[in-house]
Amino acid sequence: MEIYLPIAGMSINFFLILGVGGLVGFLSGLFGVGGGFLLTPLMMMIGIPPAVAAASDSNQIVAAASSGAFAHWRLGNVDFKMGLIILAGGITGGTIGVQFVKVLRAMGNFEFVMKVVYVLMLGLVGGAMFIESWRTIRRSRRAGAEAVAETSTGGGGLTRLFNKLPLKMHFHRSGLHTSAIFPFAIGTTVGIMAALLGVGGGFIMVPAMIYIIGMPTIAAIGTDLFQIVLTSANVTLQQAIVNHTVDLLLALILLGGSSIGAQFGAVAGKRLKGEQIRILLAIIVLALTVKLFLDLVLTPSDLVSLAPAKGGGH
Amino acid sequence: MKRLVILCLACSLVCCWAASAPAVTEGQQKVITAASKNLVEIGLSYSGDKIFFFGVNPAPGSDVVIRLTAEKEETVKLSVKGKVGPFWMTVKQYEVTGSPFIYKIHTNKPLSQIISPETAKELELGYDAVRHKMKMHLVRGEAAPEDEGIVWQGLLKIKEQANLYNIVEDPKRLEIAEGQLFKHYFRFPPTATEGRYQVESFCFHKGELVGYGKDIIEIKKIGLENWLTQTSQNSPVFFGIMAVVIALGTGLLVGVIFGKGGHH
Numbered sequence: 001m002e003i004y005l006p007i008a009g010m011s012i013n014f015f016l017i018l019g020v021g022g023l024v025g026f027l028s029g030l031f032g033v034g035g036g037f038l039l040t041p042l043m044m045m046i047g048i049p050p051a052v053a054a055a056s057d058s059n060q061i062v063a064a065a066s067s068g069a070f071a072h073w074r075l076g077n078v079d080f081k082m083g084l085i086i087l088a089g090g091i092t093g094g095t096i097g098v099q100f101v102k103v104l105r106a107m108g109n110f111e112f113v114m115k116v117v118y119v120l121m122l123g124l125v126g127g128a129m130f131i132e133s134w135r136t137i138r139r140s141r142r143a144g145a146e147a148v149a150e151t152s153t154g155g156g157g158l159t160r161l162f163n164k165l166p167l168k169m170h171f172h173r174s175g176l177h178t179s180a181i182f183p184f185a186i187g188t189t190v191g192i193m194a195a196l197l198g199v200g201g202g203f204i205m206v207p208a209m210i211y212i213i214g215m216p217t218i219a220a221i222g223t224d225l226f227q228i229v230l231t232s233a234n235v236t237l238q239q240a241i242v243n244h245t246v247d248l249l250l251a252l253i254l255l256g257g258s259s260i261g262a263q264f265g266a267v268a269g270k271r272l273k274g275e276q277i278r279i280l281l282a283i284i285v286l287a288l289t290v291k292l293f294l295d296l297v298l299t300p301s302d303l304v305s306l307a308p309a310k311g312g313g314h
Numbered sequence: 315m316k317r318l319v320i321l322c323l324a325c326s327l328v329c330c331w332a333a334s335a336p337a338v339t340e341g342q343q344k345v346i347t348a349a350s351k352n353l354v355e356i357g358l359s360y361s362g363d364k365i366f367f368f369g370v371n372p373a374p375g376s377d378v379v380i381r382l383t384a385e386k387e388e389t390v391k392l393s394v395k396g397k398v399g400p401f402w403m404t405v406k407q408y409e410v411t412g413s414p415f416i417y418k419i420h421t422n423k424p425l426s427q428i429i430s431p432e433t434a435k436e437l438e439l440g441y442d443a444v445r446h447k448m449k450m451h452l453v454r455g456e457a458a459p460e461d462e463g464i465v466w467q468g469l470l471k472i473k474e475q476a477n478l479y480n481i482v483e484d485p486k487r488l489e490i491a492e493g494q495l496f497k498h499y500f501r502f503p504p505t506a507t508e509g510r511y512q513v514e515s516f517c518f519h520k521g522e523l524v525g526y527g528k529d530i531i532e533i534k535k536i537g538l539e540n541w542l543t544q545t546s547q548n549s550p551v552f553f554g555i556m557a558v559v560i561a562l563g564t565g566l567l568v569g570v571i572f573g574k575g576g577h578h
Contacts, residue, residue, distance in 0.1 A: 002361035004504065006535065006542040011361040011504035063561035067569025107454065108393035108404035116401075233558045240554030244546050248557050249538075252564065259568040296401050304468020307391035307407055 007247035008052045016046060017250065021060075021257020028064075028258065029265020030272075031281045035258060036061050036199035041118065041288055050111045051101065052247050054198030055239035059251035061200045061232040064258055069225040077222025079173035079215065085180050086187035086205070086223070090231035093191020098238040101195055105243070108307045112296070117196060119293045125203055126285030133278035140275070174215040174223075183213060187227070195235050200228040343372035345515045345527030354502060356535040362477075362504040365531060368497045369515050372525040375493040377421070377428040377518045379439055382500050384415040385510040385530075391453065392465055406455025408465050413448040416506060417473070419481040420488045420498050428518050437516065437523070441470070441481065477503035508534050 003014040020042050024035035036057055043053035072078055104110040165179035186208050190201035202224050209220035240246045269277060347369035354363045371378060389411045396405035421428060425440050434440045438447060445466050452461075473479035482488075490496040500513065510532050517525035535543055546553045 002359055002504075004356055004358060004360040004539060006539045007546055009505070009507060059557050059561050062558055063565035063568070066562050066565030067572075070566055070569055108391075108407050112401070112403040229562070233562070236558050236561070237551075237554035240546065240557060241550045244550060246546065246554065246557050248542060248553075248560065251557070251561065255561070255564060255568070259572065263572055296403075298402075300395055300402050302468065302471065303395045304465060304472070305393050305395070305404075306472060307393045307404075 003249070003253070005048075005052075005247050005250050007056075007245065008048055008250060010047065012047070014253065017253045018257040020046060021254035022261035023257075024254075025064075025258030025261025026265040026268070027261075027281070027284070029262035029267075030269040031265075031277055035064075036201075037118075037122065037197065037203065038284070038288065039254065039258075040198040041292060044111075048250070049245075050114060051105055051243060051245045052250070054101070054114070054196070055236070055243060055245035056247045056250045056254070057198030058194060058232045058235040058239060059246050059248065060254045060258070061198075062229060062236055063251070063255045064262075065200060065225050065228040065232065069222075069229045072222030072225055075222070076173075077218050078226045079171055079219050079223045080226070081169070082171050082174055082176075082183060082209075082213075082215070082219075083223045083226045085169075085183045087227045087230050089184040089187020089189075090191040090194070090227055091234050093188035093193075094195050094231055094235045095191075095238055096188075097192040097195025098235065098242050100192065101239075102242055105307075108305075114196060115292045115296055117193070119289055119296065121193070121197075121204075122285050122289040122292070126282050126289055129278055130282035130286060133275040133282060136275040137279065171215075174213075174219050176214060178213065186212075187231075191231055191235075194231055195238070200232060202228060342517075342523050343525045345372055345517055345525040346370045347513075347515055347527045347529050349513065349529045349531065350499075352529070352531055354531065354533040356508070356533065356539050357537055358539060360504060360539070362506070363502045364499050365502065366497065366499045367513060367515075367529065368495065369527060371490065371494045371496060371517055373517060373519045375519075376524055377423065378488060378490060378496050379425065379428060379516040379518065380420040380488065380498060381439060381514045381516070382416060382418040383512055383514075385512055386415075387412055388415040390469070392469060394455070394461070394464065394468070406457070406461075407453045408450045408461070409453050410448055410450045410465065410469065413444065413469065415509075416478045416511065417444060418479065418500060419483075420500075421481075421483045422485045422488045422490055422496075424483045425481070429521050433521065433523075439516070441479075476505045477501065478505060502531075502533065506533060 001014045002011050003017075004011045020039070024039045024042065027038060028035035039060070040050075040053050040057045043057065044050050048056075069078070101110060104113050165181045167180045168177060169180050170177050186205065190205055193199060193204075194201055205224045205227075206220050209215045209224065210217055215223070236246055272280075347367060349368075350366040354365070367380070369378075389409060390413065392408050392410060393404040394406045394408065395402050398405065419425070419439065425434060429437075429439065431442070435443045435446060438444065448466075450462065450465055470479060488496060488498040496515075502511075510530055513529045513531060515525070515527040515529075516523060534540070542553075545556075
């Protein structure tokens with residue numbers, strides 16, 4: 001069944017998009033991470049123009065994150081003060097990022113920059129995750145049933161350093177008294193990436209909040225989801241205004257697929273151990289990194305390509 | 315007075331000459347044609363369309379050349395990749411003007427056997443004529459002498475892969491019944507966007523143009539497709555807000571349906 005995507009300006013199989021959404025939803029349900037960083041590259045592989053893929057992905061993230069954010073809000077897991085500061089950074093970053101996209105598209109190197117950033121980021125995250133979960137598996141084998149003690153004070157040095165920065169504030173929900181500069185800066189960085197790559201950024205934000213800012217894990221996840229909804233909403237709006245690249249139809253089909261996939265993923269996730277899940281995710285991430293890296297260094301089959309016309313679309 | 319008359323005569327002569335300059339004039343007979351439809355609507359399930367064309371050859375036994383083009387020409391920007399260190403990235407860009415958005419030719423035998431290269435160039439029939447007509451200029455990077463060929467071949471490949479350019483010289487594809495009634499079809503690929511397209515029929519007898527006819531096909535988006543495209547272009551702020559609100563609403567709804575929906 002073919003469906004015509006009005007903004008992407010192409011006809012594509014409905015079930016292929018639903019399937020890609022479903023696969024990413026399954027993985028995100030299984031691993032408990034946002035699927036944005038997998039979704040954009042996959043959409044590019046099935047032929048969606050990169051800029052439309054990233055923008056529509058942001059739109060899809062708004063929907064996907066909102067249900068989780070709502071649930072965490074009701075459980076009282078959202079640190080609104082922290083969330084708003086990160087959000088201020090996120091909005092700043094997102095707005096800058098969208099302008100970046102505009103300039104890069106005009107130069108014809110949007111896809112190149114996007115892939116370079118992806119390779120660096122996925123390589124880093126995938127590599128770190130692989131090493132960490134591999135160690136855990138080996139350790140747990142050696143220690144048998146003995147539980148592995150978690151390093152609760154990770155990044156202690158950094159936490160202390162950021163404590164010395166000015167603009168100190170008290171964050172009641174997280175039980176912290178720390179500087180507002182770092183949350184704002186990380187918000188800005190992730191906001192730029194959200195626009196450039198069409199990702200929510202949870203996989204960078206959550207570790208940063210836990211290990212560097214020092215927030216409790218559950219508050220970090222709740223607060224992250226809260227700010228993702230609003231940051232992605234801003235990116236979607238900006239992309240629609242500046243680049244005209246949000247394909248609402250595409251986003252809704254992806255959402256349909258990912259919501260269903262996530263339910264199955266969550267069930268499957270209960271049958272696997274945490275470190276097994278993480279090493280699986282690391283392998284997927286690293287495979288994707290290799291694929292994107294090869295795209296950058298292998299001689300392309302077509303040296304000449306169409307640059308997007310002014311105003312996006314066709 | 316005498317000079318004025320001469321001037322007038324000269325003027326009218328120039329006018330006559332100018333009017334006869336394009337090869338397609340009233341000199342030829344009109345080829346009567348018909349299309350299976352003249353309006354293509356892009357709806358939700360649009361995946362291209364196939365339109366049949368029929369025509370009557372004014373001079374029985376003459377050769378037929380059919381050309382499909384878009385009414386307005388397009389300006390495209392092409393990125394040329396080059397190696398920078400170990401990476402392949404865009405190193406220069408060309409703006410190409412005067413190239414048709416879509417260009418398809420059907421003939422009942424090889425074009426070179428029907429008309430001379432001069433006639434082909436004059437009537438803009440065949441890839442050589444297209445290449446001759448388009449202009450390219452560098453917008454970024456450094457020009458190289460071989461670029462012209464690379465850009466042309468690149469554009470041709472992109473267009474052929476998208477099924478926007480092709481030339482079919484096959485009597486089976488363009489059937490001429492008893493030398494008079496010809497029929498064929500054009501496939502409009504899904505990439506063929508909104509706009510007016512023209513299908514021109516040229517009849518040649520011993521290399522001379524003896525008949526010409528034209529059909530107009532219009533492609534337009536309808537319903538939801540049209541509304542989404544128009545809104546995203548004309549009211550982007552409203553479109554953006556709508557996209558966000560719909561996403562929020564759907565997300566919360568999905569959360570309610572599937573229970574607490576903790577994923578993101």
